[in-house]
Amino acid sequence: MRFEDVRDVELDWRGSLMPPAASQEGDQPVRWHRWFARVETTLAWVLLVVPTLLSALTDQTNAHRITTVLIAAGAAVWLALTTFVLSPKLRDHPVASAAAFAGVVAFGSVLQSRDAYFIIFMVYGFFAAMRMKPMPVAVLGVGITSLLINTMTLGGPIHALSVSPGIWGTVVVVQTAAIGGGGALFAAVGRQNQERKRMLDQLTAAEAENRGLQRQLLTQAREAGVLDERQRLSQEIHDTLAQGFTGIITQLEAAAQARDDPAEWERHLASATQLARENLTAARRSVAALHPEPLETATLPEALAEVARLWSERTGVPAEFSATGTAVPLHPELEATLLRITQEALSNVARHAQAGRAGITLSYMGDEVTLDARDDGVGFDPAQPPAPPSPEGGHGLPGMRRRAERLAGTLHVESEPGGGTAISVRLPAVPAATLDPTEGAS
Incomplete structure (x- = not known):
């Protein structure tokens, strides 16, 4: 209206x-x-x-x-x-x-x-x-x-x-005040009810518009994410698989030229085999990175807790996970983004922080959801990030920030040399109900 x-x-x-x-x-x-x-x-x-x-x-x-x-x-x-x-x-x-x-x-x-x-x-x-x-x-x-x-x-x-002017004048005044006052009160209640209905209609329309904007935002984020993943895979294929295949071909050609020398032939063949195994491992890692498997059988808090546990076992650094607020199912794009940011944050801790402890906190706060990752490591100057993207496919702080911004979120970093690092990601808590039926089939 x-x-x-x-x-x-x-x-x-x-x-x-x-x-x-x-x-x-x-x-x-x-x-x-x-x-x-x-x-x-x-x-x-x-x-x-x-x-x-x-x-x-x-x-x-x-x-x-x-x-x-x-x-x-x-x-x-x-x-x-x-x-x-x-x-x-x-x-x-x-x-x-x-x-x-x-x-x-x-x-x-x-x-x-x-x-x-x-x-x-x-x-x-x-x-x-x-x-x-x-x-x-x-x-x-x-x-x-x-x-x-x-x-x-x-x-x-x-x-x-x-x-009797006094008697009838008083009767008329009192009766008029009583009936007129009752009518005015009834009218005021009616106006309040209509105003409340108008506001509810506006809120309903705004909520419907907001859901449409959220779906549009998530669609755009998905398209941007697909482009980002394509660029990442393209770079990874160029840096790992393509170079690996080039090395395999080189070793096989060298082995063909060393047929008369069995020892040299075996050495080149063993090198080619090793390169093939390494390329196979890299290919499997790239495929695994395309979809967050922990979310297929667990809720987001359960998946993040498992990520922290496995990371701690692998690195030997204690990592604690906690969740606050009432956990609600979020849009799959949001949950996948929070999982990837957690993995990247822990990966950064393992590569750069030299930390003795790490912690991950997931907070449900009504219209927003936040993810806080902290460590007690060596820290750094936020104006000068410590390292470029790693050969293992990580994107560091810029990659995490891009992931958050694609979903209308923010990423804030607090750190200082020798004072550890704290990363806070804030995203709109878009519920899973905003998922289009056509999206569930993709």
Whole structure:
């Protein structure tokens, strides 16, 4: 809902919404408002028919009875025009609602002056008054109805006020304040409910838009990640596999030229075999790096705990893992990124930190998830990172930062020579529910 639409919405004194029909074509009225309108319309006819029947059964002259019934019939025609013939849009127009109120109190006053039973019909005047706009006009209508309903059986308002102005003035003021105040309170509650509904609608729309942006962000991150992995694999193939195959070919060619020297032939053949085994190991390592296997059978905290445990066994450096907050399934791209950053951070500790201890903390903080990696090693100057990407395929701090930024996250480094290193990664906690059905099949 736009703010321009909200500005055009008006509230009547019952707190009901009155959307302009011309600008709200096709909109369905609020359910409880439709129900209230039906009850109000039905009540108007009941309040007219009941006193008419009671009046017709009283001991009156035929002429008086027929005249009263004819006036009641005129009131019925007026109700039909204002409740059935007029469209809801026209019925709620300020001029039309004021005219409807004037007709009700005019017929009601005449009928009440003829028979006290019609004080019942005059009650409908309060409902007709509360439909008028703006608020001061509605209050005035309530006051007029109160004055007439209390004085018509006493000779009219002029006579009643001239005889006992204090009594009837107080009655009218109190009654007007009570009915008008109740209507104003009801209207205020209605406005609050509508404002709350508008805000909820805006939040729902913003949430839907946010989910769409998250999906778009993750799609872009996946595409960037694919490009980054291609570049990494291209560099790794060039640096390891291609060079390895070149060495194998060189050794085999040398072995072919050394056929007459068995010892030399065997040496070149053994070198070629060793190079082939090393290339096979490198190829398997590259394939394994394409997908985070620990996440296939475990949650993210379990996978990170296992990564820390295996790293500690391999390096001999104690590594502690802890998780805080309520763990929730995150989008696979997020979990894979956090796993890769953890692996790279621990790899950096093993290569550069000369640390005695390391720690990994995963924190779920509602809309964000953070990963903190720390060690008590030699540290470094953050303005001068310690080493370029390693031959084993690591990307160091720049690679970790790129991974975080692809997912609209940040990476912060704190370190100083001799003071250890702390790396903090902060990412939006996109839930797994934002995964498109088509993504699950990829």
